Structure formats: structure tokens, C-alpha cells
Amino acid sequence: MTSFLSTDLIIEITYLVATALFILSLKWMSSPTTARHGVWAGELGMLLAVAGTLLNRGIVDYKWVAIALVLGTIIGVPLGKVQMTAVPQRTALSHAFGALCVTLVGTAEFYLRAPNVPRFMMSVLSMEVILGSLTFTGSLMAAGKLQEILPQRPITYKGQNIVNLGMLAASVGVAAYLVMHPDHLYLFPIILVIPLLFGVMMIVPIGGADMPTVISLLNSYAGLSAAAMGFVLDSKLLIVAGALDGASGLILSVNMSKAMNRSFSNVLFGAFGQEQVAVKGGQETRAVRSATPEEAAGILAAASKVVIVPGYGMAVAQAQHKVRELYDNLTKRGVDVKFGIHPVAGRMPGHMNVLLAEADIPYDKLLDMDEINGEFPQTDVALIIGANDVTNPAARTDSSSPIFGMPILDVDKARTVMVIKRSMGTGFAGIDNPLYYLDKTLMLFGDAKNFVGAIVRELSGGDGHG
Amino acid sequence: MKTDLITSLYVFMLAGFIGFEVIRRVSPLLHTPLMSLTNALDAIAVVGAILLAGEHKSTLSTVLGTIAIVAATSNVVGGFFITDRMLKMFKASRSPKP
Numbered sequence: 357m358t359s360f361l362s363t364d365l366i367i368e369i370t371y372l373v374a375t376a377l378f379i380l381s382l383k384w385m386s387s388p389t390t391a392r393h394g395v396w397a398g399e400l401g402m403l404l405a406v407a408g409t410l411l412n413r414g415i416v417d418y419k420w421v422a423i424a425l426v427l428g429t430i431i432g433v434p435l436g437k438v439q440m441t442a443v444p445q446r447t448a449l450s451h452a453f454g455a456l457c458v459t460l461v462g463t464a465e466f467y468l469r470a471p472n473v474p475r476f477m478m479s480v481l482s483m484e485v486i487l488g489s490l491t492f493t494g495s496l497m498a499a500g501k502l503q504e505i506l507p508q509r510p511i512t513y514k515g516q517n518i519v520n521l522g523m524l525a526a527s528v529g530v531a532a533y534l535v536m537h538p539d540h541l542y543l544f545p546i547i548l549v550i551p552l553l554f555g556v557m558m559i560v561p562i563g564g565a566d567m568p569t570v571i572s573l574l575n576s577y578a579g580l581s582a583a584a585m586g587f588v589l590d591s592k593l594l595i596v597a598g599a600l601d602g603a604s605g606l607i608l609s610v611n612m613s614k615a616m617n618r619s620f621s622n623v624l625f626g627a628f629g630q631e632q633v634a635v636k637g638g639q640e641t642r643a644v645r646s647a648t649p650e651e652a653a654g655i656l657a658a659a660s661k662v663v664i665v666p667g668y669g670m671a672v673a674q675a676q677h678k679v680r681e682l683y684d685n686l687t688k689r690g691v692d693v694k695f696g697i698h699p700v701a702g703r704m705p706g707h708m709n710v711l712l713a714e715a716d717i718p719y720d721k722l723l724d725m726d727e728i729n730g731e732f733p734q735t736d737v738a739l740i741i742g743a744n745d746v747t748n749p750a751a752r753t754d755s756s757s758p759i760f761g762m763p764i765l766d767v768d769k770a771r772t773v774m775v776i777k778r779s780m781g782t783g784f785a786g787i788d789n790p791l792y793y794l795d796k797t798l799m800l801f802g803d804a805k806n807f808v809g810a811i812v813r814e815l816s817g818g819d820g821h822g
Numbered sequence: 823m824k825t826d827l828i829t830s831l832y833v834f835m836l837a838g839f840i841g842f843e844v845i846r847r848v849s850p851l852l853h854t855p856l857m858s859l860t861n862a863l864d865a866i867a868v869v870g871a872i873l874l875a876g877e878h879k880s881t882l883s884t885v886l887g888t889i890a891i892v893a894a895t896s897n898v899v900g901g902f903f904i905t906d907r908m909l910k911m912f913k914a915s916r917s918p919k920p
Contacts, residue, residue, distance in 0.1 A: 378863050379840060385856050386847040388912040395906045398863055402898055409869045415876030420888045424875060428868075428895020435896060436903025443854060443904070450861050450901060453893040457867050460890040464874055464883040476827055575857055582864050587830055589870045595830055596837040601864040603841025608853060699850060706853030710908050718915035724850045 363411055370408030371593040377401030378597055382604070388719050405593060440714045441671055444703040445502035448571055451578045452495035458581045459488035463548065465588055471539035478538050480587040482531035486551045487581035493555030495574050501559065502567060502703060510563040523554040564668075565745075567703045569612040576605025608705045615699035615725075617751075617762035644780070647798040649807060652774055653814035655798075656682075659736035659772075661692045663728060665765055666708050667701050669742020669777075673804035676715040679741065681812045683717055689815075694721050696728035696738075696765050698746035729766050738770035741804050744777075748789045758787060773797040776807050855908045862901025868894035 377397045384394035415421070438446045462484040466473070473481065500506035527550040534543050562570050583598025585591075613619070647655075656662060664683070670676060686693050695717065701708045709722050723731075732738065740747055743765075750757040751764045767773055768791055775792060777799060791797060800807055848856050871894055875887030 374866070378866075379844065381859065381863065382841070382844045382848070382856075385852055385859060386844075387849065388852060388909070388914070391852055391855065391909045391912070392906060394859065395902055395909060398859060399902050402862070402866060402902070405866055405869055406872070409872050412873060412876070414873060417876055417878045417884075420884060421872050421876050421891060424871075424888045424891035425895050428892040429899050431892065432896035432899025432901075433903065435900030436907070438904070440908070443858070443908075446900070446904065447854075447857055447861065450858070450897045453897050454861060454864050454867065457865070457871055457890040457894040457897075460886040460893075461867065461870050461874055464880075464886040464890075468879055468883055571857070575860065579860065579864055582867050583834060585867055585870060587827075587834075589873075590826060590830065591870065592830065592833050594866060594870060595834050597863050597866045599834050599837035600841040600844075601860040603838055604845045604856060604860045607842065607845050608857065611850075611853075697850075704854060705857065706850060706855070709851045710854045710911070713908070713911040713913070716911075716913070719851055719912045720915050722851060 363413060367408040367411055370404045371591070374401035374405040374408075375593050375596045377404070378600065382600060440710055441674070442503075443710060444567060444571060444707060445499045447704060448495045448499035448502060448574065451571070451574045452492050452499065454578045455488045455491035455495060455581060458578075458585050459485055459492055459548070461585060462488060462588065463544075466544055467541075470541050470544075473538040475535050475538075477588065478535040479531075480584045482534060482547055484581050484584035484588055486527055486531060486547055487577050487584065488551075489548050490551035490555040490558065491574055491577040491581060493552045494559050494570075495555075495578075497556055497559035498562070498567065498570055498574060501562065501564070508564050510561045510566075512561045516557075516561060520554065520557050523550050523557065527551050527554070564703065565700070566616075568700050568705050568707070569609055569616065569618070571704045572605050572608035572612050574605070576602050576609055579603070579605055611699055612705060615763060617759065642793045644792050644799045645795075645797065646801055647774070649800070649810035650814050652798065652800055652807075653811045655772060655774070656686060656691070656737055656739070656811065657689060657815060659686075659691055661694075661731075661735050662686060662737045662739060663694050663696050663731065663735045663767075663770065665696045665698075665738060665740045665743050665747060665767055666712065667698075667741065667743025667746065668703060668707075669744075670804055671702060671707070671711055671742070673742060675741060675804040675808050676711050678805050678808040678812060679712070680715040680717055682808055682815075683721075685812055685815045694723055694728065694731070696725065696732075696767075697722055698725050698743065698765055701743060701746060725763060725765055732766045732769040735770040737772045737774060738767040740767060740773065740775045741808065742776065744789055745787065747775075747791055748787065750787065750790055754790075767791065768794060768796075771796065774800055776800045776802065776804050778803065851912070852909075855905045858901050858905045858908070862898055862905065865894040865897035865901060868898060 378401050381394040381398035384390040501508050527547050530546045579598050579601025583595050586594030683693050697708045747765050747767045749768045751759045751762040871887050871890035874883050878884050
């Protein structure tokens with residue numbers, strides 16, 4: 357301890373540098389040109405912090421640490437190699453792992469310190485454990501639904517919100533009692549078990565289209581529980597990392613709820629999927645115009661500006677590579693092709709961008725809703741692939757529609773609208789889309805991948821001398 | 823103890839503000855990699871788990887700490903790996919064709 361650079365000081369310095377690197381890491385994410393530096397900064401920070409920690413003289417036994425590090429790496433590698441379509445469930449799973457780590461550490465810390473736990477310590481410890489365990493089961497449920505192991509259909513029952521809020525209130529109540537009387541050790545498992553159940557119940561009423569909001573929210577919870585763990589362990593590094601993650605999740609959740617026109621409290625209290633207003637039955641079958649791949653190809657080839665609007669249906673049909681071929685072909689003909697991406701398209705924030713980037717579509721052609729909406733009036737063809745509700749003009753005009761007020765892509769302002777769709781079935785919200793009955797709209801019935809493939813064949817056959 | 827707590831609260835507050843300012847600037851284009859990156863960074867909780875498992879204060883704490891290291895490490899490795907894979911795919915348009 358007499359030397360200037362004591363081990364403790366070295367450890368603290370590695371943490372300080374790691375904290376700075378983490379902030380830089382997120383700062384570099386602001387642009388695709390610097391984003392990979394962000395990953396490297398994060399990796400370096402992580403390496404430094406872990407190396408610093410291993411220097412700690414409190415560590416008497418490295419055996420289990422080493423085994424666990426190796427085992428974690430073995431599990432982590434395949435999780436880093438999943439297909440891009442599976443990224444949402446992978447993300448949910450990693451939220452679960454993060455929350456598991458936090459919960460286990462919190463539990464161990466409680467039993468190490470009990471019964472003499474200061475009140476503040478007990479409060480943050482309870483927060484850590486409650487948030488951690490509900491995020492753990494909630495994220496596992498979300499991952500299960502996304503992976504289609506669990507039924508994706510939202511399951512609702514009467515009094516659901518009361519049951520859920522009651523569970524949350526009960527665990528907070530028990531935690532409050534523990535804060536006052538930390539010697540009642542037998543109460544601790546209750547603030548583990550109730551939130552674990554709550555996590556399951558919270559996700560039960562969630563349908564696929566709500567997943568982007570839910571994943572963001574779970575991300576935020578995972579971050580906050582890690583920050584709480586930072587308070588328990590008095591680790592500033594962990595507090596900062598948790599706060600950054602919490603802020604990120606919160607911003608994304610707010611974005612997603614805005615994009616679905618839900619209030620934030622509506623999202624927080626898990627009132628998802630509640631808007632299944634009975635679809636007006638017995639609707640008169642209105643006429644739609646449909647077209648063949650040849651006709652669609654002809655219209656696209658004659659256009660000078662095309663905007664493609666992809667939705668989750670494109671990912672389900674694995675059509676993104678065919679879409680890239682279409683993009684290449686049209687671009688070669690001198691057609692200006694852009695993509696209009698709604699914030700909630702796909703199963704997590706930014707999902708569509710990743711899938712299209714994987715298919716080699718340049719990112720400067722991927723425009724988000726606010727950027728693209730001004731361009732629709734000058735657009736010759738808006739081609740919608742596997743998206744429905746996010747293009748429904750009823751959101752703008754029909755105040756009785758359940759999605760009224762939701763920001764949409766103004767595809768109906770384009771000169772011609774083409775919609776690739778399996779059938780006339782309704783979208784997630786179960787609402788009819790008046791877009792399909794417009795005179796300017798052509799319905800292209802079929803599987804997205806096959807239909808786009810057929811258009812590409814038409815374009816490259818025939819007079820395709822590009 | 824009291825001053826430590828206040829310092830920690832300051833750190834939390836400042837980090838929260840930095841988080842909001844920095845993340846607000848992330849393009850929606852990169853929201854998926856952003857989430858996997860913050861997830862990996864969040865797994866810095868591994869540091870706490872390493873101390874817990876290594877200090878060997880009780881059997882329970884060693885067991886829980888060891889499992890916690892496995893969970894967090896898989897997030898570190900998987901998270902950074904997939905984030906980099908995704909970011910590698912984002913390419914700008916090639917310069918105008920000849």
C-alpha cells in the first residue's frame with residue numbers, strides 16, 4: 357500500500373477508463389461509419405475491467421471463476437452467430453441472462469449481509485432483485501413467443517391488470533417491510549418468487565406486433581436492475597453502465613410507444629393487445645384491383661421513383677434477398693429506389709434495417725418514417741411488402757378506427773400503390789385497410805418471396821438490357 | 823457511507839443524462855445493434871459476479887456467483903460478436919457507377 361500505484365488504485369483506474377470507453381462506445385453508435393469503433397471501445401473497456409477485477413486481492417479462488425468464464429464463452433459464441441431473423445429472440449434471451457446474473461448476485465449479497473442490512477442498502481437490493489427477476493422470466497417468455505415455442509396469440513382475461521398490478525404491489529410491499537425489518541430473512545424469497553411470476557403474467561397478454569415495445573422495456577429494466585446492483589456493490593462503473601442501458605431502453609420504449617400511438621403509461625402497465633375491437637362483421641365485399649407479376653414489372657420499369665415499404669411479412673417470407681435483386685434491377689434501369697421503414701416494422705426496433713443491410717442494400721437508401729413521408733407525393737410507385745397497419749390511412753382519417761392517431765407511412769400519396777399480400781386477411785389489429793380499395797392500388801396476391809422473384813424474372817427477361 | 827451514497831446518486835444521475843443525450847443521437851437505422859451493444863456493456867455486471875465467486879465467502883455465494891458469471895459472460899461474448907456482425911453489414915452506396 358505504500359507504493360504510489362497500489363493494486364487497488366490500478367483496479368480503480370481500469371474501471372475509470374472502462375467507464376469512459378463505454379460512453380465513447382455509445383457515442384460512436386451515432387453513425388454507421390463509426391459504429392464499429394464503438395464495438396471495439398466497448399470490448400476494450402470490458403477487457404480492462406475484467407482484467408482489473410481479476411487483480412483484486414479479495415479473490416482467493418480462481419478455479420470457479422475460470423470455469424465460469426470459459427463456460428460463458430462457450431454459450432456466448434453460438435448466441436453471437438444466430439441468423440439475423442432470429443435477432444429479436446436472441447436479444448430477449450440476453451436480457452434474460454443479464455437479469456439472471458443481477459438477480460443471483462443480489463440474492464447472494466443479501467444472504468451474505470443479512471440480518472444487518474442498512475435501510476438504503478436493503479432498498480436498492482430489493483429493487484435489484486425485483487427488477488432482475490421479473491425481467492428474467494419476462495424476457496424468457498418474450499424469447500419463447502418470438503421463437504414460436506410459446507403461443508404468440510395474446511392471452512387476456514378479465515381483471516388481468518388488477519392481478520398483475522396486485523402482484524407488483526405485493527412484492528413492493530414485502531420489500532418495504534424487509535427494508536424496515538431486514539432480520540426477517542424468510543421474507544426474502546417472496547420478493548424473488550412474486551416478481552418471477554409477474555414476469556410471466558406480464559408477457560402473457562402480449563402479441564407479436566407489441567414485441568418491439570416490450571423488448572425495449574425489458575432492456576430498460578435490465579439496465580436499471582444492473583444500476584441498482586452498482587449501488588449495492590458500490591461500483592460506479594456498474595452504475596454508469598446500468599444507467600446507460602436503462603436510458604437506452606427507455607428512449608427506445610418511448611419511441612416505440614409513440615410509433616404505435618400508445619401512451620407510455622399504457623405500455624408500462626402492460627395493457628398491450630387490449631384493443632381488439634370486434635371487427636365490423638359482415639362487411640360488404642368491396643372490389644379490389646389485382647395484378648400479375650408481368651403487369652407489376654411493367655409499372656415498376658416505367659417508374660422513375662419507387663419506395664419499397666417492408667414489414668414483418670417480408671422477414672417471415674425470407675424475401676429480403678429477392679427484394680435486393682429487385683432493387684439492383686430497378687437501380688440499373690435508372691429508377692430511384694428507396695425504402696421507407698416504420699419504427700415498429702419487425703419484431704424489435706431497427707429490425708428491418710438489419711435484415712435489409714444483410715441483403716446488401718446500402719444503408720443510405722433505408723429511410724425512416726419522418727424522412728420518407730415527404731417524398732411519397734413525388735413517388736410513382738409505393739411497393740408494400742408484408743406491412744399492413746403501418747400503411748393504413750384510416751389512422752389519419754377515421755377517428756373511430758382503433759389505430760386512429762398512429763403515425764403511418766403516407767403510401768396512399770404515391771401515384772400507384774402496390775401491395776404484396778397473401779390474401780385479403782386483416783393485420784395485427786384486425787382492422788380493415790381502406791388503402792386496398794383505392795383506385796390507385798393494385799393488389800399482388802401471393803407469397804412475398806415468390807412474387808418478388810416473379811417480378812425480377814419479368815424484369816430481367818423480356819427487354820431487360822438494363 | 824452517507825457520502826458514498828450521495829456520490830453514487832450523482833454518478834447515476836449524470837450517467838442517465840449522458841445516456842439520454844448520447845442515445846438520442848443514434849440513428850434509428852442502428853437501433854437493433856444499439857440494443858445488443860448496450861446489452862453487452864450491461865454485462866459488466868460480470869465484475870460483481872467474479873468478486874462474489876472468487877471471494878468464496880459462503881457456498882451459496884460461490885455457487886450463485888459462478889452461475890452469474892456464466893450468464894454475464896455469454897452476454898459479453900455473444901453481444902459484442904453479434905453487434906459487430908450486424909454493423910459490418912451496413913454499407914453505404916457504392917460511388918456512382920462509371
